[in-house]
Amino acid sequence: MGRDTKRSASGIDAALVRRLRRNQYTGAVVNLAPSAFWLGVFFLAPLAVMFLFSFGQRGAFGEVLLAPENLGLQQYREFFIPDDRSLIGGLWVTIAWAIEAIVPFELSLTSGQATPYVRLLFKSIGYGVVATVVSLVVGYPMAYYLGHLAPERYQNLLVVLVILPFWASFLVRIYAIQLLLSANSVLMNALAVLPGIGADVSLMNSRFAVLLGLVYIWIPFMILPVYASIEEIDFTYREAAMDLGADRLEAFVHVVFPLSKPGVMAGSVLVFIPSAGAYVIPELLGGTDSQMIGNLIADQFGSAGNWPLGAAASFVLMGVMLLSIAAYQRGGGELA
Amino acid sequence: MSGVLGRIRSGLFKRGTGILLGQTALVYLFLYIPIVVLVTLSFNDSRYAIVWQGFTTEWYAALLSGETVARVDPNAAWAALSNSVEIAAASVIISTVFGTMLAFALDRYEFPGKRLFTGVVFMPIIIPSIVMGISLLLFFNIVGMQLSIRTAVIGHVAFGISFVAVVVAARLQNFDRTLEEAAMDLGANELETFRYVTLPVIKPGVLAGALLAFAMSFDDYVVTFFIIGQENTLPIYFFGMVRQGISPGVNVIAALIVVSTMVLVGIAQWFQGPTW
Known part of the structure; x- marks a missing residue:
């Protein structure tokens, strides 16, 4: 009797197991569940909390007010709209200011100025763009050499030499830059050969230092994807182009470069995103005039004590990053 | 002209x-x-x-010999280092297991909302660490979790999973699934197939993912700073030292860190071929 029920119970178990194993979703659920749980609870939920905070208000003692009557777009308004303006007027001033800043010639569309937050956001994007362009201009020729011209015996070694610094400690490498840019360093003594520069000059705490740090840290992220796509190019296309009368430059511009474009785009996104969102590099290498949006966020959650504004700034920054990824995907790029 | x-x-x-x-x-x-x-x-x-x-x-x-050189106390550095290793080891184990399973699910199965889910998996890699660190801090505050090494591990797993999943998924794309079918036809069940057929093939990918997760955890300053409370890790300790300026003590610590990590990674790359 007892044995019978036991057997039938295990029979039901076996049937259940068999049905579960046949079900198309079982494998997916089992494999997804741990990560979905972890990312849901310890990544998305915290972001949701922060998102909620970005609609809150700062109380008199720096606390965050989240009661329904306090919720609103006021932090985003403070971020984007200059004090004394209406919504439309403020938007116009911001856009006009941005156009004035971007066009290379003198143009006066507005007497007003964008909010300090918007100016900081633009500056951060500018740093990101400059770091990306410099990395591309410096990194592309090197990637071309590694991917196409380097003797095959040394190719792996040369690539590993690009990868190694990327694995070595980030903070230590920033400190190394600091050692070079400080007054009386080896570099400054070398530069003192030039007229008008003394060895006791320090290049630290400047925009130059921040940009140099960004390029130094992120340039492997440009070199490696470009190298990977150049290595895959079938260079007989280039020969074909030259047989058909293209000179070397034309063959490069019309054949080789377009074929390497996936690597260039991937590298640009990989350099731009961490550069625009940098926090440690401007903190350690920059001065008061070279802080970025990441520092603003940290300040709002620290000494400035306006958490809702910091939360709003975080989401504005992430919006910029999503836009750059969207642009990348529109251009035909794929994630990973 | x-x-x-x-x-x-x-x-x-x-x-x-x-x-x-x-x-x-x-x-x-x-x-x-x-x-x-x-x-x-x-x-x-x-x-x-x-x-x-x-x-x-x-x-x-x-x-x-344990002497303090210009504010740099080697004992504090050792304590910070051991915290770093502990956090990195714990978070690598968890994120390698979970991340590999995740990569499998993304490679093998179609399910509703897959595109969106894949986007979420990429997000921890993409979003600025300062945002990730602060949002975790707010979250831990709200749910009332005491900040400690444990909360640091939780945060590190949250980005480690993504790094492992991306690296392993790349390997799985080139995996020949007929090998698995052959094993199943010969009577192996799912676990046996995974253990004796799939895992040996994708092992380099899993190792590369684990190595990357370890490096990201060991090297992380920003996220950890916000979620570890009073404890130190090596990057947090080092950041504090650098803040106080250049000194011989900091130089020695920095040189030791950079040389040892580069030698370790160099060895790993030597055996694995270029991995990034």
Whole structure:
């Protein structure tokens, strides 16, 4: 009797197991569940909390007010709209200011100025763009050499030499830059050969230092994807182009470069995103005039004590990053 | 005029390989000179750490015997290092297991909302660490979790999973699934198939993912700073030292970190082939 029920119970178990194993979703659920749980609870939920905070208000003692009557777009308004303006007027001033800043010639569309937050956001994007362009201009020729011209015996070694610094400690490498840019360093003594520069000059705490740090840290992220796509190019296309009368430059511009474009785009996104969102590099290498949006966020959650504004700034920054990824995907790029 | 330019241009291209070689060499110098200078200055016989005064190993000797050199206390550094290793080891184990399973699910199965879910998996890699760190801090505050090494591990797993999943998924794309079918036809169940067929093939990918997760955890300053409370990790300790300025003690610690990580990673790359 007892044995019978036991057997039938295990029979039901076996049937259940068999049905579960046949079900198309079982494998997916089992494999997804741990990560979905972890990312849901310890990544998305915290972001949701922060998102909620970005609609809150700062109380008199720096606390965050989240009661329904306090919720609103006021932090985003403070971020984007200059004090004394209406919504439309403020938007116009911001856009006009941005156009004035971007066009290379003198143009006066507005007497007003964008909010300090918007100016900081633009500056951060500018740093990101400059770091990306410099990395591309410096990194592309090197990637071309590694991917196409380097003797095959040394190719792996040369690539590993690009990868190694990327694995070595980030903070230590920033400190190394600091050692070079400080007054009386080896570099400054070398530069003192030039007229008008003394060895006791320090290049630290400047925009130059921040940009140099960004390029130094992120340039492997440009070199490696470009190298990977150049290595895959079938260079007989280039020969074909030259047989058909293209000179070397034309063959490069019309054949080789377009074929390497996936690597260039991937590298640009990989350099731009961490550069625009940098926090440690401007903190350690920059001065008061070279802080970025990441520092603003940290300040709002620290000494400035306006958490809702910091939360709003975080989401504005992430919006910029999503836009750059969207642009990348529109251009035909794929994630990973 | 254009003839002259053309000749200059073709001349440039003719020496192209040489020019590119030179440019490549310059970039290597750019990447390595700061590190070489750093390591050299750690042997500098000067309290003011930046101007070269001669070779000495006194700073190393002092720190290794437990003496404090210019505010740098080797015991605090050791404690920070052991915290770092503990956090990295714990988070690598969890994120490698979960991340590999995740990569499988993304490679093998179609399910509703897959595109969106894949986007979420990429997000921890993409979003600025400062945002991730602060949002975790707010979250831990709200749910009332005491900040400690444990909360740091939780945060590190949250980005580690993504790094592992991306690396392993790339390997799985080239995996020949008929191997698995053959194993199943021969009577292996799912777990046996995974253990004896799939895992040996994708092992390099899993190892590479684990290595990346370890490096990201070990090296992380920003996220950890917000979620570890009063504890130190090596990057947090180092950041505090750098904030106080250049000193022989910091030089020694920095040189030890950079040389040991580069040697370890160099060995790993030697055995695995270039991995990034």
